[in-house]
Amino acid sequence: MKEQNNDTEPIDNASSDEAASPAGKAASDEAASPAGKAASDEAASPAGKANSGEGPSPAGKTAPDEVSPPGTPPPTTPDPNLQPTEPGQAASGRGEPIIIIKGVCKSFGDHNVLRGVDMYVYKGENLVILGKSGSGKSVLIKCMVGLETPDSGAIEIFGQDISRLSYDELNAMRIRIGFLFQNSALYDSMTVRENLAFPLRQHKKTMTREKIDAISMEMLENVGLADAIDQMPSKLSGGQNKRIGLARTLILRPQIMLYDEPTTGLDTGTAREISELICKMKDKYKISSIIITHDMPCAKLTADRIVMLRDGAVYAEGSYEELERSDDEWIKTFFY
Amino acid sequence: MQRTLNKTFFYNAGDMVAFMARFFKYVFKPPYEIRETLYQCYLVGYKSTFLIGLTGFIMGVVLAIQTRPSMAEFGAISLIPGMVSVSVVREIGPVITAIICAGKIGSRMGAELGSMRVTEQIDAMEVSAINPYRYLVVTRTVATTLMVPLLAIYADIIALYGGYIAMNIHDKTSLQHFFVAAMHHLEFIDVFPAVIKTFFFGWVIGIIGCYKGYNARRGTESVGIAANSAVVASSLAVFIIDLIAAQITDLLS
Numbered sequence: 001m002k003e004q005n006n007d008t009e010p011i012d013n014a015s016s017d018e019a020a021s022p023a024g025k026a027a028s029d030e031a032a033s034p035a036g037k038a039a040s041d042e043a044a045s046p047a048g049k050a051n052s053g054e055g056p057s058p059a060g061k062t063a064p065d066e067v068s069p070p071g072t073p074p075p076t077t078p079d080p081n082l083q084p085t086e087p088g089q090a091a092s093g094r095g096e097p098i099i100i101i102k103g104v105c106k107s108f109g110d111h112n113v114l115r116g117v118d119m120y121v122y123k124g125e126n127l128v129i130l131g132k133s134g135s136g137k138s139v140l141i142k143c144m145v146g147l148e149t150p151d152s153g154a155i156e157i158f159g160q161d162i163s164r165l166s167y168d169e170l171n172a173m174r175i176r177i178g179f180l181f182q183n184s185a186l187y188d189s190m191t192v193r194e195n196l197a198f199p200l201r202q203h204k205k206t207m208t209r210e211k212i213d214a215i216s217m218e219m220l221e222n223v224g225l226a227d228a229i230d231q232m233p234s235k236l237s238g239g240q241n242k243r244i245g246l247a248r249t250l251i252l253r254p255q256i257m258l259y260d261e262p263t264t265g266l267d268t269g270t271a272r273e274i275s276e277l278i279c280k281m282k283d284k285y286k287i288s289s290i291i292i293t294h295d296m297p298c299a300k301l302t303a304d305r306i307v308m309l310r311d312g313a314v315y316a317e318g319s320y321e322e323l324e325r326s327d328d329e330w331i332k333t334f335f336y
Numbered sequence: 337m338q339r340t341l342n343k344t345f346f347y348n349a350g351d352m353v354a355f356m357a358r359f360f361k362y363v364f365k366p367p368y369e370i371r372e373t374l375y376q377c378y379l380v381g382y383k384s385t386f387l388i389g390l391t392g393f394i395m396g397v398v399l400a401i402q403t404r405p406s407m408a409e410f411g412a413i414s415l416i417p418g419m420v421s422v423s424v425v426r427e428i429g430p431v432i433t434a435i436i437c438a439g440k441i442g443s444r445m446g447a448e449l450g451s452m453r454v455t456e457q458i459d460a461m462e463v464s465a466i467n468p469y470r471y472l473v474v475t476r477t478v479a480t481t482l483m484v485p486l487l488a489i490y491a492d493i494i495a496l497y498g499g500y501i502a503m504n505i506h507d508k509t510s511l512q513h514f515f516v517a518a519m520h521h522l523e524f525i526d527v528f529p530a531v532i533k534t535f536f537f538g539w540v541i542g543i544i545g546c547y548k549g550y551n552a553r554r555g556t557e558s559v560g561i562a563a564n565s566a567v568v569a570s571s572l573a574v575f576i577i578d579l580i581a582a583q584i585t586d587l588l589s
């Protein structure tokens with residue numbers, strides 16, 4: 001993977017594991033939340049949503065008007081109900097999280113895209129990540145599948161730290177993770193049928209041609225495009241390509257799906273169909289998902305929980321309804 | 337400024353060497369992508385035959401016509417077939433073939449892999465746990481390594497035939513007579529290094545075309561840049577290999 005981002009990050013990567021967290025993060029991990037914030041959280045918030053004193057509070061929880069020194073992650077929302085939570089806090093009784101992201105930082109040159117992202121996903125949960133374009137959402141999920149290497153921080157999926165995996169182990173994990181690209185990324189030299197069959201041919205060498213065809217057909221029927229099977233992707237519309245991309249990703253039966261803006265650039269009808277498809281797939285195949293979007297209807301339909309990303313860190317967290325009710329100016333801009 | 341330039345240069349050179357080294361890591365190790373390799377062989381080999389045949393033919397004709405006056409001066413018309421065959425087999429056939437392939441195949445691979453990189457198709461392979469280097473780069477490079485020598489031999493034969501046609505403008509010879517005379521002057525030391533170097537030509541065309549495409553930056557214009565620099569770099573590499581091959585052959589003979 002190194003050869004993909006060769007020119008931006010020559011040497012720093014190797015040593016980054018130990019040198020993990022950004023300045024100020026480590027300190028705030030031990031100390032309880034600064035300056036009476038925790039207390040007011042507890043007072044204000046219902047139902048144990050507040051940060052408990054002993055749990056490591058999210059870094060840099062300074063008042064929003066305070067200018068944070070470089071290196072510290074940007075502030076979170078002042079709204080006490082929408083503070084980012086720790087695993088186990090928001091939804092107890094759901095078992096261990098299947099994805100844990102801790103303090104992930106990533107910069108390109110001197111552009112700090114991610115500045116300490118903490119988040120987690122439970123089994124069978126749809127987590128929506130909201131954020132303005134260019135806020136590093138795609139970079140974050142690319143870090144999860146090893147397409148980008150974080151400068152620091154850790155990502156654990158299925159209980160394994162992905163930065164410690166060998167290439168073969170990483171590939172074994174990638175088969176269990178589906179990734180829907182922002183622009184579908186269909187292989188444009190292949191027909192739809194070959195696009196779907198390609199991952200199967202590569203990974204299930206013993207599978208017969210008929211079996212592969214049958215599975216491809218089933219998947220296309222799932223996304224409602226069975227009659228496009230012998231078309232070239234370039235002949236199809238953006239929405240159709242997205243659905244075929246989805247079928248191609250689901251064909252290996254992943255346990256985790258990462259959707260990068262599944263509805264962006266589509267008309268509202270198609271966008272709704274795709275959102276419904278995401279929910280259908282979740283119910284049918286019991287998939288845990290991360291859905292990146294800035295399309296609110298999609299978020300409303302698919303989200304079990306929403307995390308908002310701002311300036312490279314988690315700004316707020318909550319359900320759709322909770323966020324909708326918020327008075328925070330920045331959050332309101334999403335719910336126009 | 338100068339220092340960073342040097343640094344980038346050495347960094348890029350090291351990167352390229354590492355990219356090339358990976359080829360040998362994968363090429364002998366199963367699973368082999370036989371289907372894709374054969375398809376690439378078809379694209380590289382069959383699709384270039386007309387262009388290379390035509391160029392080879394013209395080269396043979398021109399060579400025979402142009403050597404005739406000086407040969408006639410020494411009364412050595414009978415040496416023309418040998419003259420043509422030695423220059424075609426040793427130098428013109430392999431190099432012309434390689435340059436045409438660098439232009440036609442190198443640019444295609446640079447542009448193809450470059451656009452696959454830009455549209456995230458290579459990333460898509462990566463995340464579906466398919467090794468894109470093995471599937472894209474190894475297959476294409478193996479195809480050029482095997483096909484360029486064949487194309488060069490084919491170009492040699494067509495060029496000799498062109499030489500025969502051109503010779504018949506003034507002097508009547510039979511095809512059989514021409515070829516016997518041509519072969520008579522060819523020695524092992526002419527043919528063997530010439531064939532060996534075409535393998536290197538093929539390899540370098542494939543690997544550089546793939547390198548440029550595989551490492552294309554973000555953005556559409558980088559596809560054009562990848563295709564362009566693939567042609568420039570692989571043509572240059574062909575001439576450098578040719579120079580080295582000439583030196584080595586010279587030492588051996």
Ligand SMILES: Nc1ncnc2c1ncn2[C@@H]1O[C@H](COP(=O)(O)OP(=O)(O)O)[C@@H](O)[C@H]1O
Nearest residue numbers: 008108113131132133134135136137138139140
């Ligand atoms: N490979 C890269 N090289 C340099 N900059 C990058 C790279 N990938 C992403 N970026 C930058 O990171 C920022 C976030 O990108 P991205 O994650 O795609 O945003 P979004 O949240 O819209 O998906 C952008 O400003 C982009 O320019």
Ligand SMILES: [Mg+2]
Nearest residue numbers: 137138182260
């Ligand atoms: Mg994006």
